[in-house]
Amino acid sequence: MESLDLRTISVRELNQYLHKELPGKDIGKVEIFNPDGAHNIAAGMDCPVEISIQGHGGYYVGGMNKHADITVHGNVGWGVAENMMSGSVRVKGFASESAGASGHGGTLIIEGDASLRCGISMKGIDIVVGGNIGNFSGFMAQAGRMVVCGDAGDGLGDSLYEAVIYVRGKVKSLGADAREEPMTEADYVAVKELLGRAGFSHDPKEFKRIASAKTLYNWNADADQEY
Amino acid sequence: MCGIVGLLIKNPKLRPQLGQLMLPMLIGMTERGPDSAGLAVYTAPVAANERKFSLFTIEEDFNWQKLGHDFQAHLGSAVTVLQQANHAILTTHLEPATVKVWLKEHYPRLHLLSVGQLMDIYKDTGTPAQVAARYGFAGLQGSHVVGHTRMATESAVTPAHAHPFTAGEDWCLVHNGSLSNPNSIRRMLQHQGIAFETDNDTEAACRFLEWRMREGDDLHTALQRGFEELDGFFTLLMGTKDQLALVRDPFACKPAIVAEHDDYVAIASEFRSLAHLPDVKNARLFEPMPEELYIWKV
Numbered sequence: 001m002e003s004l005d006l007r008t009i010s011v012r013e014l015n016q017y018l019h020k021e022l023p024g025k026d027i028g029k030v031e032i033f034n035p036d037g038a039h040n041i042a043a044g045m046d047c048p049v050e051i052s053i054q055g056h057g058g059y060y061v062g063g064m065n066k067h068a069d070i071t072v073h074g075n076v077g078w079g080v081a082e083n084m085m086s087g088s089v090r091v092k093g094f095a096s097e098s099a100g101a102s103g104h105g106g107t108l109i110i111e112g113d114a115s116l117r118c119g120i121s122m123k124g125i126d127i128v129v130g131g132n133i134g135n136f137s138g139f140m141a142q143a144g145r146m147v148v149c150g151d152a153g154d155g156l157g158d159s160l161y162e163a164v165i166y167v168r169g170k171v172k173s174l175g176a177d178a179r180e181e182p183m184t185e186a187d188y189v190a191v192k193e194l195l196g197r198a199g200f201s202h203d204p205k206e207f208k209r210i211a212s213a214k215t216l217y218n219w220n221a222d223a224d225q226e227y
Numbered sequence: 228m229c230g231i232v233g234l235l236i237k238n239p240k241l242r243p244q245l246g247q248l249m250l251p252m253l254i255g256m257t258e259r260g261p262d263s264a265g266l267a268v269y270t271a272p273v274a275a276n277e278r279k280f281s282l283f284t285i286e287e288d289f290n291w292q293k294l295g296h297d298f299q300a301h302l303g304s305a306v307t308v309l310q311q312a313n314h315a316i317l318t319t320h321l322e323p324a325t326v327k328v329w330l331k332e333h334y335p336r337l338h339l340l341s342v343g344q345l346m347d348i349y350k351d352t353g354t355p356a357q358v359a360a361r362y363g364f365a366g367l368q369g370s371h372v373v374g375h376t377r378m379a380t381e382s383a384v385t386p387a388h389a390h391p392f393t394a395g396e397d398w399c400l401v402h403n404g405s406l407s408n409p410n411s412i413r414r415m416l417q418h419q420g421i422a423f424e425t426d427n428d429t430e431a432a433c434r435f436l437e438w439r440m441r442e443g444d445d446l447h448t449a450l451q452r453g454f455e456e457l458d459g460f461f462t463l464l465m466g467t468k469d470q471l472a473l474v475r476d477p478f479a480c481k482p483a484i485v486a487e488h489d490d491y492v493a494i495a496s497e498f499r500s501l502a503h504l505p506d507v508k509n510a511r512l513f514e515p516m517p518e519e520l521y522i523w524k525v
Contacts, residue, residue, distance in 0.1 A: 036498075036499055036502035036503070037497055037498035037499030037500075037501070037502050038499060039499075055502075056498050056502070056512075058497060058498065058499055059497075075498065075512060077482070077497060077498060078482065093512075094512075094513075094514070096482065096484075096514055097479065097482070115479070115514055116478070116479050116517070134479070134516075134517075135478075135479075135517065136478075
């Protein structure tokens with residue numbers, strides 16, 4: 001195991017080590033101390049390794065992650081795991097805005113709340129949130145699944161494509177073209193598997209399914225400017 | 228982009244350290260605002276019949292002593308002038324209206340930053356560290372402080388365009404974001420006889436809220452009207468003689484995080500400005516919700 005302290009090295013030095021020196025070495029785990037809200041910690045990972053961040057991260061923690069399993073023992077700022085490709089990011093505290101934005105793959109787990117625009121434009125990532133999510137979450141989400149164990153704010157799933165959102169609590173309001181649909185057996189299986197991955201023990205039967213009504217897929221010239 | 232910081236000391240024993248505690252917060256926001264910095268500090272009040280005037284000049288060799296002498300000679304009233312670099316605090320028991328007229332007549336190039344009984348305002352161009360060193364921010368004492376680091380996006384980089392902005396006594400505002408309708412708000416207020424000092428969008432918001440409160444709205448009602456009238460992005464942090472108040476626009480386009488501790492309440496755009504506060508590990512950290520008013524009392 002390797003220990004690195006962001007009070008003695010810069011984020012740039014940390015990330016250069018993680019990108020250039022770490023791959024190929026037989027190091028299974030890297031611990032990062034004193035993150036103190038710095039941006040871009042462990043962004044751009046491209047090798048399988050366990051990374052443990054001891055404290056609160058800033059913006060873009062684990063952004064563009066590929067292969068690595070990153071755990072933040074604290075909160076994170078905007079854009080955690082944005083554009084993640086594979087691997088996982090787990091936040092033990094809360095996540096600020098745009099968590100998992102544009103994520104293509106992998107699993108993002110937020111044990112606390114996620115703020116506004118969680119999963120915006122997600123493209124295949126799986127997101128599991130233990131608490132609530134803020135307004136405008138899942139905006140233009142294209143693929144992947146988001147499981148919310150708490151409540152969702154205003155405008156959930158506005159302009160959804162093929163991504164599916166499962167919510168256990170209340171939805172304050174749905175966005176344009178988002179609708180509640182009946183849960184199928186496949187949905188229960190999916191929610192159970194995702195909750196298991198996150199380590200949450202809720203009953204999948206408590207969740208509802210939000211998906212696209214697909215009325216915005218094609219331009220409707222007769223809509224009288226209703227959009 | 229800009230950075231905002233606020234610190235309210237709950238434990239009176241820490242008030243002499245206000246500047247020391249706040250300084251790393253302000254410098255922590257350098258990347259968000261490297262071109263100007265400023266703050267409003269709330270100190271112990273002057274005597275009930277006195278007012279403090281925060282003054283700024285761009286002239287490096289301005290003769291503040293002469294201003295004090297002229298003031299006494301012309302107005303026949305005692306005055307203290309406490310200089311710090313390009314800035315001075317003038318304390319007098321004369322009416323603010325009298326002082327303002329006198330300043331305008333005799334020292335038209337001086338910039339009057341604020342009037343009040345507790346609040347001093349310092350603001351200038353430069354990095355937060357440079358501005359802090361110039362005006363001795365580390366030594367500031369008091370109950371609460373509202374700070375700002377600026378990255379200008381909509382108007383010029385000058386000391387007058389730096390934040391905080393103020394209107395009315397002991398009231399100030401800093402802003403992270405940008406308004407899209409400051410000119411129509413400015414025109415509307417100018418019709419009410421309200422004068423502007425800059426073309427800065429934040430000044431429009433500041434004078435709008437001050438106008439509403441002067442018309443009888445409390446802060447809550449004034450901000451509700453602000454949500455109706457102000458179009459754009461904003462996290463606003465306001466200071467009054469005994470409060471800090473925070474709001475974010477309905478879309479929460481600009482960040483904010485709060486640390487509530489037994490000894491203090493600290494507010495910043497990002498956690499990296501809170502990371503070095505004493506015992507912050509045991510503070511309650513949370514992100515303020517959009518369109519909600521948060522108020523902390525001294």
